[in-house]
Amino acid sequence: xxxxxxxxxxxxxxxxxxxxxxxxxxxxxxxxxxxxxxxxxxxxxxxxxxxxxxxxxxxxxxxxxxxxxxxxxxxxxxxxxxxxxxxxxxxxxxxxxxxxxxxxxxxxxxxxxxxxxxxxxxxxxxxxxxxxxxxxxxxxxxxxxxxxxxxxxxxxxxxxxxxxxxxxxxxxxxxxxxxxxxxxxxxxxxx
Numbered sequence: 001x002x003x004x005x006x007x008x009x010x011x012x013x014x015x016x017x018x019x020x021x022x023x024x025x026x027x028x029x030x031x032x033x034x035x036x037x038x039x040x041x042x043x044x045x046x047x048x049x050x051x052x053x054x055x056x057x058x059x060x061x062x063x064x065x066x067x068x069x070x071x072x073x074x075x076x077x078x079x080x081x082x083x084x085x086x087x088x089x090x091x092x093x094x095x096x097x098x099x100x101x102x103x104x105x106x107x108x109x110x111x112x113x114x115x116x117x118x119x120x121x122x123x124x125x126x127x128x129x130x131x132x133x134x135x136x137x138x139x140x141x142x143x144x145x146x147x148x149x150x151x152x153x154x155x156x157x158x159x160x161x162x163x164x165x166x167x168x169x170x171x172x173x174x175x176x177x178x179x180x181x182x183x184x185x186x187x188x189x190x191x
Contacts (some may be wrong), residue, residue: 002184007177015083017052021044022042022043022044023042023043023044024040024041024042024043024063024072025040025042026038026039026040026041026044027039027041031139037043038064038106039062039064039106040063040064040106040108041060041061041062041063042060042061042063043057043058043059043060043065043181044056044058045059046059050152052118062091063108064093064106064108064113065091066088066089067090067091067108067110067113068086068113068115068176069082069083069086070110071110071111071113072091072113072114072115073085084148086115087119088117088118089115089116089117090116090117090118090121090122091113091114091116092114092116092121092124092125093106093107093108093112093113094112094114116144131166149161149170149191150170150172151170151172151175152169152170152171153171153172153179154175157174158172159172160172160173160187161173161176161187162176162185162186162187162188163176163185163186164176164179164180164183164184164185164186165180165183165184166179166180166181167179167180167185173187174187
């Protein structure tokens with residue numbers, strides 16, 4: 001059996017460790033529903049001059065911001081000007097969800113991203129979120145309206161429909177009269 005050498009020891013403070021390369025990863029979802037889940041990013045763990053003390057820190061850059069450098073600016077533009085212009089700007093994924101395979105919000109193809117100022121980007125994404133919420137609300141209403149226009153006793157869709165204190169749910173007129181046992185029937189359902 002070959003002799004195993006002892007690891008080298010360092011007297012005093014250990015040298016700062018850095019990853020030899022950045023890792024490509026997908027941002028995981030957070031428990032509080034924070035945005036950005038699913039977006040690709042580059043991550044490294046490194047010492048930077050502005051980091052307090054001699055500590056290392058995680059450093060992230062979104063993949064779509066790096067792509068914007070080459071996709072949204074002329075190749076002749078000096079990199080310093082590009083980076084200066086990107087400060088305070090957002091990179092928007094301009095991918096309509098009805099356009100075939102471009103229906104994912106983190107589509108990073110060069111024709112699917114654009115640089116916008118933060119206010120404009122916020123108004124676009126908020127409008128999209130409101131539209132998605134409205135679609136979900138409309139689907140729920142349609143689903144509950146469909147259920148409300150079906151008798152829960154005989155399963156008919158032929159109205160009129162009603163409710164009463166004598167039973168839970170919605171009934172067709174015939175079933176409602178039978179189950180209300182002479183009590184009042186509210187016929188305002190399913191109109």
